[in-house]
Amino acid sequence: MTRLNLTDFAVRLRGRDIFRDVSFSIGEGEFVGLIGPNGAGKTTLMRAALGLLPFEGHSSLAACSEGERAQQAAWMPQAREIAWPVTVETVVMLGRTPYLSSLQQAKAEDHAKVDAALEQMELTGMRQRSATYLSGGEQARVLIARALAQDTPLLLADEPIAGLDPAHQIATMETFAALAAQGKSSLVSLHDLGLAVRHCSRLLLLGDGGLVADGPPEEVLTPDRLARVFGISAWFGQTDKGPVYQPLEVIR
Numbered sequence: 189m190t191r192l193n194l195t196d197f198a199v200r201l202r203g204r205d206i207f208r209d210v211s212f213s214i215g216e217g218e219f220v221g222l223i224g225p226n227g228a229g230k231t232t233l234m235r236a237a238l239g240l241l242p243f244e245g246h247s248s249l250a251a252c253s254e255g256e257r258a259q260q261a262a263w264m265p266q267a268r269e270i271a272w273p274v275t276v277e278t279v280v281m282l283g284r285t286p287y288l289s290s291l292q293q294a295k296a297e298d299h300a301k302v303d304a305a306l307e308q309m310e311l312t313g314m315r316q317r318s319a320t321y322l323s324g325g326e327q328a329r330v331l332i333a334r335a336l337a338q339d340t341p342l343l344l345a346d347e348p349i350a351g352l353d354p355a356h357q358i359a360t361m362e363t364f365a366a367l368a369a370q371g372k373s374s375l376v377s378l379h380d381l382g383l384a385v386r387h388c389s390r391l392l393l394l395g396d397g398g399l400v401a402d403g404p405p406e407e408v409l410t411p412d413r414l415a416r417v418f419g420i421s422a423w424f425g426q427t428d429k430g431p432v433y434q435p436l437e438v439i440r
């Protein structure tokens with residue numbers, strides 16, 4: 189089943205093409221990393237796919253009604269400062285909003301989804317703390333938990349592991365991989381190519397005003413593309429602990 193389809197997708201902002209001719213589909217159980225240098229258009233692509241920015245072409249998500257979209261896709265934006273003086277638990281419960289009418293109280297199922305999301309992001313012990321007093325990385329985990337509580341077939345996240353410590357970066361990537369194993373799909377923008385290679389089932393490389401490559405990580409990150417799109421060289425090896433990928437030098 190297709191979770192997201194973009195066809196001939198293009199975004200132009202203030203008279204400038206950000207990217208053109210982008211077409212891809214994301215199916216069930218895929219963990220897709222969206223990679224590309226600063227300014228390539230990763231955030232723009234995800235926001236436009238959700239219908240939050242004007243675009244040309246087709247996006248299956250933007251074509252949905254607002255209510256339908258909220259049940260199809262959860263969105264974790266890059267800005268992650270939580271300004272509301274409410275508990276962690278309350279922020280995560282906001283993920284259940286698409287399932288509640290304004291007068292409705294959260295039901296047992298909603299509480300169960302919130303508990304599971306808190307557990308998944310190792311936040312159970314912090315559930316009663318005020319979200320505004322958490323560190324930047326802890327706030328990011330709360331917002332990932334809110335997206336998980338939304339329990340949608342598709343999750344879009346803009347640099348979800350930026351600012352997390354190494355253990356929480358790995359754990360978060362494992363969470364997305366575990367969701368994929370359950371049939372859920374994610375499109376996640378990332379700058380850490382090493383973690384992308386280890387955990388994503390597929391990479392989309394955005395650059396030069398379009399989609400440069402789409403496929404399994406080791407096929408996408410060829411030395412030639414790394415040099416041309418990122419201006420770097422890297423070491424890649426298959427080890428008994430899985431693929432290891434280490435950017436080495438700037439070669440501009």
Ligand SMILES: Nc1ncnc2c1ncn2[C@@H]1O[C@H](COP(=O)(O)OP(=O)(O)OP(=O)(O)O)[C@@H](O)[C@H]1O
Pocket residue numbers: 201202206224225226227228229230231232233
């Ligand atoms: N509202 C806007 N108006 C005009 N240009 C914009 C607007 N928003 C973004 N851009 C431009 O679009 C380009 C793509 O930006 P975007 O944030 O999507 O890139 P990105 O790949 O997510 O970058 P990063 O890795 O730095 O987060 C950039 O050149 C940016 O300056």
